[in-house]
Amino acid sequence: MNQNLFSLAWREAVRSAYWGKSLATTIGLGFLSIYFSVSFLVLGFAIPELLIKNFPNIDPISKFNSIILAYFAIDLIIRQLMQKLPTVSFKPLLLQNIRRRKIANYLLTRSVFNFFNVLPFFLVLPITFTLVASTHSGLATLSWFLAIGILIFCNHFLAIYLKWRFNEAEYGFFIFLAGLACLFAINHFGIIDLSGGLGKLLDLVLVYPALVLLIAVLPLLFYYLNVQFLLSRMFLNLVSEKQKAETVRDYTWLNRMGETGRFIALELRLIWRNKRPRSLAMMTVLMFGYGLLIYRGEPGKELPEFVFILGGVLLVGMFSISYGQFFPAWHSNYFSMLMCQRLKMKQFLKSFYMLVTVVSVACYFITLPYALMHTKVIYTHLAMLLYNLGVNIPIIFFIGLYSKKRLDLNQSSVMNYQGVGASQWLAGLPMMLGPICLFYLFKLAFGTVGGYIGLGAMGLTGILFHSVIIDYFSRQYLKKKHELIKNYKNS
């Protein structure tokens, strides 16, 4: 039975029109995973020596045990952002002779085969052999290793459980972050030594190997929670549950701006009323705080230039990159309707351009206070704002020409996990790395300030010629419209 379900998942992946594109994503993700695997392996061999060097008076194993909680906390956050949820279109399966519990178990089993569960072992295996095995008996080493492994899977099931929850209520993620921050504070200020507590427990495992069985209760508990959650969601009525009156916001004031305003109103409604674009928009807001992290640096030390470029991209251009990477697929559900209307492709592109411009300029002013930390932010962000509007948007238009996958906005958020994995971040990579490379090229030729001027000038050129660019792309989109319609229909 499970084999059947697995072959269904395989066919779903292979037969979608998205396959070709997702192959590129897969290769990109593949490189990233190799990179991280190697890094973790190197780290795994280096950690024992580092521990002995930095904490000569403490047993390195128990030191490692006492800091491992921090790793799990970070792992949990990364998993929230990156890990994919296992999905299955369960509707056709419900009527078949398959127990709901079987579907739930299948989903959870499939979720275990995940890179995030493999990665930590690259770190743990070398440590087990070099550090633990040399000083402890075989049984103790094995049980320690098992305990760590169990905790990894415990984190896995906790992560997907939380992710399922956050998918239904987005504010949950912020509560989660706040909760972690509280735990961090409790630990940091020594109110309760959480990290040390886990460390002691792991120390005890080395002495009494049977304690592993106790730890094994945790993942079972989270697994059970997951099963309960899935069982409670596998009903059709929950898919169309939202029968309550919607809060309908008025955007008619935008109509005064004519055709373009009407489309901007449509985009705003799209963002506000659909889960996926909404969470992308929220991400933009979260990014404002990210500057505190990357611009902090050490006093007296100059930050490397690429930090400012990256900061500019993320703080000013986050919205255009994350929202733009799916242009025009946001409108894929009713794309053929739009193509039957008396609308000029030009207006369609222009309204997107306007929206992104307004948001980016707003982002520029909101993030301007970072100039208090580094005065140069005033002009580095300005250069990135220009670059973003002048260069990145044409790139977005260009990528959009080849968009293949339909975004299913119409489904309600329950059991709809399209695009919550790592791959959605990948599309933005060239738009983030591009300016960094260009900057260093310009810097070679004209110096540091010249580098920023170069980026800004490129952007300005793009902005000055924006109507030509929009005209060009509207012609291209008209040429491509049949292909876009076909792709959206087949995915």
Next chain:
Amino acid sequence: MIQIQNLIKAYNKEIVLNIPELTIEKGEIFGLVGNNGAGKTTMFNIVLDLITASKGQVISKGINVRESEDWKDFTGAFIDETFLIGYLTAEEYFGFIAGLRRLSKTDTSTFLEGFSDFFNGEIIGKKKFIRDFSKGNQKKVGIVAALMGKPEVVVLDEPFANLDPSSQYKLRKLIKDFAAQNGSTFLISDHTLENIADVSTRLIILEKGKIVRDVPKTATTLQEVEAFFKPVVEADIY
């Protein structure tokens, strides 16, 4: 009004639509029937330039739909629910389409009032997004939106499907009245022979992409069409 010339649509050398010559006159309610896969939706999609024909052309009011977009000025269409914007309320959707068709606000509300009987109080004034509507109500929204701006050509693919019985009767009358008042040309397909025979002024049967019957409506049209689709084996039983 609409001329179809040497139209061929093929997928991987398999011809799914082949219409050498077809002219639809102004004011005609053109009914299209045929079994699944006969090519009805394909034909409509080509008329709306949503898919490209392998050969031949569609001329709508003198405009080749592949070459110019001007046909959009006088054409309204509803093919399936992908023509709706799920995250809008019905009013917002009508407002959006009205804006594209350059209808003023007052024009829009008077226009919509004319359909209050058809809507049956379930569409306007509901704080509900279209994606949460039932299939039938979604269809009503789509059909009425296609009629906005009094287009000269209206394309409706299976407008009667998913509608409840009384709405089907209302829709029949609605289409006939609309065509009489505005002189619009309708292209309609459906599987319910009774509906399509009642509403249309000319009936065409498509089979495997080819036109096999083309009859103006008379009193016996329905029987004729029914006879065509009835399995022959039935006669052998008696």
